[in-house]
Amino acid sequence: MSIAVIRNMDTQGRIIIPADIRKETGIRSGSTLEIATDGTTIRIRKCTPRNTGxxxxxxxxxxxxxxxxxxxxxxxxxxxxxxxxxxxxxxxxxxxxxxxxxxxxxxxxxxxxxxxxxxxxxxxxxxxxxxxxxxxxxxxxxxxxxxxxxxxxxxxxxxxxxxxxxxxxxxxxxx
Known part of the structure; x- marks a missing residue:
């Protein structure tokens, strides 16, 4: 499922990821996210947690x-x-x-x-x-x-x- 929404960024560069996207992807508070750019496209990917113990x-x-x-x-x-x-x-x-x-x-x-x-x-x-x-x-x-x-x-x-x-x-x- 692909969800696309438009969000505004605040003065500190933060955006809010909607609850339905967080639920769909399993993103919770403290989740590690990778942010990558490709030209004018910004991709956010949930990183798999390292089993660091x-x-x-x-x-x-x-x-x-x-x-x-x-x-x-x-x-x-x-x-x-x-x-x-x-x-x-x-x-x-x-x-x-x-x-x-x-x-x-x-x-x-x-x-x-x-x-x-x-x-x-x-x-x-x-x-x-x-x-x-x-x-x-x-x-x-x-x-x-x-x-x-x-x-x-x-x-x-x-x-x-x-x-x-x-x-x-x-x-x-x-x-």
Whole structure:
């Protein structure tokens, strides 16, 4: 079924997708949509949700964030899987620099920051701890992303290393 309607855009560039179209396509609040252009045509496509296990991953980040109050994220070599304490939406594409660091598969630290986690981010990743996720079936990492100018303590890094090890043990692929 093809439904066509005319809608006005507000000053912030938002449009309302009618309820019947949302129902027909299964679009709900929080659904991920791809917006593509082809000349003067704009196409909106519902993206299939990634099975990231983000709820389980966020459950690991919550207690760590309560103790160290530093931005945290879990990232695959493709995108952000979960974050806490900094705005990095799930599914956001990571920078090429971060991708290559994660692929190295080793712990890394830099008080001045290794690289931004995503394009156009003012914060930099200060510490990277490799993790193994069954769902990603490839390399991933737990990232510490402090506010600019904040130095990480040894205790904060040790707590984060412990959580990274817990994530790997819990999410290890069945061998």
């Amino acid at each position: 983000s709820k389980e991953l966020r459950d690991f980040l919550e207690p760590l964030y309560k103790n160290i109050r530093c931005g945290l994220a879990i990232s695959s070599t493709d995108c952000i899987l979960a974050s806490k304490g900094c705005y990095l939406p799930e599914g956001a594409q990571i920078t090429e620099e971060l991708r290559s660091l994660i692929q190295e598969g080793r712990e890394m630290f830099s008080q001045s920051g290794l690289c931004p986690p995503v394009p156009d981010c003012s914060r930099k990743v200060a510490a990277l701890f490799p993790v193994t996720l069954a769902l990603a079936s490839k390399k991933a990492a737990l990232l510490l992303i402090p506010e600019p100018g904040r130095c990480l303590s040894g205790a904060e890094c040790n707590c984060t290393r412990l959580i990274a090890n817990m994530i790997t043990r819990k999410c290890k692929p069945n061998e």
